[in-house]
Amino acid sequence: MSFVLRAARAGDLPALYQMAKSTGGGFTNLPPDRPTLKAKLARTEASFSRDEETLADDLFLFVLEDTASAKVRGTCQIFSRIGSRWPFYSYRISTFTQYSKELDRTIRAETLVLSTDLDGASEVGGLFLLAGERAAGTGALLARSRYLFMAMHRARFADRTIAELRGAHDETGGSAFWDGLAGRFFGMSFREADDFNAVHGNQFIADLMPKHPIYTALLPETALAVIGKPHQSGRAAQRMLENEGFRYECYVDVFDGGPTMTAPTDGIATIKAARTAEIVGLSDEGEDCLVAHGHLGAFRASCGRIAATTTGVKLNPGAAEALGISVGDSVTYVPR
Incomplete structure (x- = not known):
């Protein structure tokens, strides 16, 4: 089973609402209230669409998707500047x-x-993973992918x-x-x-x-x-x-x-x-890593294998497919 973290979109509202109802309360950033979640998604879309590479009052909401079933299994958020x-x-x-x-x-x-x-600080929050998926490193993928996004868009955070x-x-x-x-x-x-x-x-x-x-x-x-x-x-x-x-x-x-x-x-x-390098080949050999690619709304992150070379890195084909990338693209990665 393979998972990919991606930007949330309007069509994810039903899945987010179902997860919000299963949190058991106390998750302020994931309330079981459809209008509030819909407003969050609209704010997220505006944040991903903002061109200026500056710190602002942005909300970046992500979902964790099972690539085999295309079902959303988890979610997390980043607030670029709280107290605005x-x-x-x-x-x-x-x-x-x-x-x-x-x-x-x-x-x-x-x-x-x-x-x-x-x-004025940035905040990571709203992390929730369905109970049946809390294994095999999915929690770490969900949590740490946020930091890869921040590293790739550093000017947008405090x-x-x-x-x-x-x-x-x-x-x-x-x-x-x-x-x-x-x-x-x-x-x-x-x-x-x-x-x-x-x-x-x-x-x-x-x-x-x-x-x-x-x-x-x-x-x-x-x-x-x-x-x-x-x-x-x-x-x-x-x-x-x-x-x-x-x-x-x-x-x-x-x-x-x-x-x-x-x-x-x-x-x-x-x-x-976090390190950034160009993909120079595909190979199943290498070190287990979290791998990310894409700017703002095109951001995707998944687990993969990275093998460093003198000219770049080799990435396993499964991760390349999950991220929608190929030789010549760049990835940002960190050991798991």
């Missing part, structure tokens, strides 16, 4: 120390501070990249972090707030949340226990991000307390290791 349409809110975990001479006691307090520190991980949820889809903090101010369940955010954005957080720091010591134990912790299903994603050079720097999601990972864009491992 409305501020990008996070909680920043801060600490400060106080000392009482009379008691001879030092107190170290931790607070959550509503922050827009991450405004110098810092972030990734938000879904926070811990209970078996009913609720969030202990939301219930212990933000939910007290909004009179909404986590699912209601998350659905509203997916469609309308999170400006309502800034409108109604207290602007002063919140002492974590005042939160219930259930909320404290999940701050900065990913959802059980997101632990593998966190490890992949860490392998790429992303780090948790005490920023958490305002809804479910999940960790936000950050990295210098040029320091992302796949971007650093």
Whole structure:
């Protein structure tokens, strides 16, 4: 079975909607709402069509397609610059120390501070793979192909990249972090707030949340226990991000307390290791690689075998067919 990552198009709406309904909630970038998904696809088409090689408020949405059946099995997204349409809110975990001479006691307090520190960064997100396909490196293809796209279109992305991980949820889809903090101010369940955010954005957080720091010591134990912790299903994603050079720097999601990972864009491992070369021949020999070709909407990525030569590279015929390329074309690749 062979897979190829390609730019999403309007005809992918039914497949995206079905995947959105199967996420189990908490995927703000993939809401089970047809009008919102349709708007995302329209914005994606405009982003892929923009000629200027500059940083702008773009959304690049991709799908993972099974080349044998032509069925969409996964999806992912890149936001070139967050915080353009409305501020990008996070909680920043801060600490400060106080000392009482009379008691001879030092107190170290931790607070959550509503922050827009991450405004202007690029974001990778919206990654979802159908359960039956989570094997044979498809997850890595889905995740790392985004970085190949960024490497091939570097001027369109910021110098810092972030990734938000879904926070811990209970078996009913609720969030202990939301219930212990933000939910007290909004009179909404986590699912209601998350659905509203997916469609309308999170400006309502800034409108109604207290602007002063919140002492974590005042939160219930259930909320404290999940701050900065990913959802059980997101632990593998966190490890992949860490392998790429992303780090948790005490920023958490305002809804479910999940960790936000950050990295210098040029320091992302796949971007650093990416190489571009001309195909000088076809061969099944070589090293297992992720291979990409194409500008903007013509971008495609797949798994393949690359054998380096003194004049270029040889690519296995199966990957060449999946990417729609031949001898004389150029590819950008990175070892798997």
